[in-house]
Amino acid sequence: MVDVSQHELVPDHVLLDDPEEVEEVLAEYNVKKTNLPKIKRTDPAVPDAAEVGDVIKIVRESRTADQAVVYRLVIS
Amino acid sequence: MTEYDHVTDDIEAIVEDTDLPRRLKEDVYETLEAKAEEYGGVSNEQATDIVTGVENRYLETRVDPLDPVGTVSAQSIGEPGTQMTMNTFHYAGVAEIDVTQGLPRLIELVDARKTPDTPMMTVFLEDEYAENREKAHEVVWSIESTKILALGDVSTNVADMLVRIDLNEETLLERWPTHDDPSEVAGIVAETIEDALGVDTRQAGTAIEFGPDQPSYRELLQLVEQLRDVVFKGIEDVTRVVIRKEQTDEGEEFVLYTEGSAFGDVLDIEGVDASRSTCNNIHEIHRNLGIEAAREAIINETMDTLEEQGLDDVNVRHLMLVADIMTNNGEIESIGRHGISGNKDSVLARAAFEVTVNHLLDAAIHGERDDLDGVIENVIVGKPVSIGTGDVDLRMGSRVTGSKPADD
Numbered sequence: 001m002v003d004v005s006q007h008e009l010v011p012d013h014v015l016l017d018d019p020e021e022v023e024e025v026l027a028e029y030n031v032k033k034t035n036l037p038k039i040k041r042t043d044p045a046v047p048d049a050a051e052v053g054d055v056i057k058i059v060r061e062s063r064t065a066d067q068a069v070v071y072r073l074v075i076s
Numbered sequence: 077m078t079e080y081d082h083v084t085d086d087i088e089a090i091v092e093d094t095d096l097p098r099r100l101k102e103d104v105y106e107t108l109e110a111k112a113e114e115y116g117g118v119s120n121e122q123a124t125d126i127v128t129g130v131e132n133r134y135l136e137t138r139v140d141p142l143d144p145v146g147t148v149s150a151q152s153i154g155e156p157g158t159q160m161t162m163n164t165f166h167y168a169g170v171a172e173i174d175v176t177q178g179l180p181r182l183i184e185l186v187d188a189r190k191t192p193d194t195p196m197m198t199v200f201l202e203d204e205y206a207e208n209r210e211k212a213h214e215v216v217w218s219i220e221s222t223k224i225l226a227l228g229d230v231s232t233n234v235a236d237m238l239v240r241i242d243l244n245e246e247t248l249l250e251r252w253p254t255h256d257d258p259s260e261v262a263g264i265v266a267e268t269i270e271d272a273l274g275v276d277t278r279q280a281g282t283a284i285e286f287g288p289d290q291p292s293y294r295e296l297l298q299l300v301e302q303l304r305d306v307v308f309k310g311i312e313d314v315t316r317v318v319i320r321k322e323q324t325d326e327g328e329e330f331v332l333y334t335e336g337s338a339f340g341d342v343l344d345i346e347g348v349d350a351s352r353s354t355c356n357n358i359h360e361i362h363r364n365l366g367i368e369a370a371r372e373a374i375i376n377e378t379m380d381t382l383e384e385q386g387l388d389d390v391n392v393r394h395l396m397l398v399a400d401i402m403t404n405n406g407e408i409e410s411i412g413r414h415g416i417s418g419n420k421d422s423v424l425a426r427a428a429f430e431v432t433v434n435h436l437l438d439a440a441i442h443g444e445r446d447d448l449d450g451v452i453e454n455v456i457v458g459k460p461v462s463i464g465t466g467d468v469d470l471r472m473g474s475r476v477t478g479s480k481p482a483d484d
Contacts, residue, residue, distance in 0.1 A: 002343045002344060002350040003350070004364070004365050004366060004369075006350065006351045007350065007351050007352075007365050007369065008351055008352055009354065009361065009365055009368075009369035009372045009373060010365050010366060010368060010369045011368050011372075013366075013368070037400075037403070037404045037405070037406075038404070038405050038406035039366075039367055039368075039406050040367070040406045040407065043366040043367055043406070044363075044364060044365060044366045045365060045366030045367075045368055045369065046366070058368055060368070063375075063392050063396070064392065064393060064396075065097040065098065065099060066097060066098040066099045067098065072367075072406070075406055
């Protein structure tokens with residue numbers, strides 16, 4: 001299988017494995033975990049270690065700012 | 077900072093202290109540098125003035141709280157959409173490959189159709205495959221589907237109830253570059269026929285003969301029909317591949333454009349650059365590269381479609397919002413009755429969009445409630461919409477605080 005993360009359309013996906021970090025993100029946006037955009041566990045770009053309920057940090061090369069950081073909740 | 081001669085540590089501190097995004101900061105540094113060259117230096121006060129000016133302008137242009145970004149996006153894409161041609165029949169961008177464009181393509185994208193009208197792929201090649209035309213052709217033959225009519229002549233012998241294929245030696249060697257012996261390739265072809273049609277074949281050199289088990293004229297004709305659809309090499313969905321030499325920063329490279337797409341299969345083929353190749357089917361991108369790549373693809377495709385029609389003054393932010401909404405729940409959702417608009421919480425909002433009676437009837441049967449939070453519901457009932465100042469409530473405390481109430 002090809003390495004998906006190498007494709008130029010795929011931004012960096014990083015697993016937030018520290019619960020504190022997740023709390024910080026949720027506090028920053030003042031939302032619940034389930035309010036975050038979602039990403040499927042089966043998504044080819046999701047890191048292998050991620051499980052349902054984890055939060056993935058995605059760093060996009062933005063068209064309007066230089067980098068845009070977004071978060072997605074892993075769902076089944 | 078090493079790259080700028082005139083930017084002192086003080087100035088850097090002033091700039092870095094602002095809320096500006098990275099890219100704007102770089103712009104500020106460059107401008108300061110240019111001005112310093114021109115006038116022989118920039119003082120800290122001047123720098124502060126410039127920087128606060130830029131910051132104020134930036135903060136002004138940001139979206140305000142309670143701004144109806146969705147409505148603005150819808151109108152900003154909708155209005156240029158009225159200027160798009162309904163049907164375009166010319167060949168776009170790439171030589172000889174017909175691609176759906178204009179309004180039909182835009183509708184196809186926001187409807188998130190499973191397969192586009194004219195699927196196509198742009199396949200970039202790696203290293204020597206990109207430089208050498210013969211190497212590039214090897215990749216072409218493993219992508220483009222090869223059917224029997226491209227390999228030789230088919231004739232039917234009604235007297236002996238036989239189908240006879242005379243394969244063209246040159247074509248065989250060209251399409252199977254790893255083999256030197258045409259009859260060896262003919263063997264592969266014969267095997268493919270046996271597997272696909274379930275018949276026994278006889279092979280002599282580059283000629284192949286076979287017929288139905290029982291002598292039957294109808295079955296003979298059926299075999300010929302089926303034979304035409306058998307794919308001997310390449311990917312079935314790809315009917316045509318165009319090879320083009322293109323200029324890049326480092327020189328020239330060969331790029332393949334295909335009619336028909338099978339993105340997942342192509343990425344695995346040797347010689348294909350799996351980091352740049354794309355296709356115009358957002359679902360295939362989603363399946364193979366994930367939801368974030370699909371989001372990017374939606375933005376790229378909608379932007380290209382608008383640009384192609386000379387409507388490039390639509391701000392990307394609107395298209396980004398559309399793509400964000402479409403990919404919000406982890407898979408691609410269409411905009412419309414079966415997607416975003418159909419999944420709204422509010423009954424009235426759904427009913428206002430399409431198939432009004434069905435939505436109202438279902439809501440009545442299930443005893444649904446409408447909290448009247450959204451814009452559409454409030455327009456319908458004639459309340460102020462919850463946008464901008466319409467969403468600001470004034471609350472007065474009834475508790476006496478001891479201090480004198482203000483005069484006004």
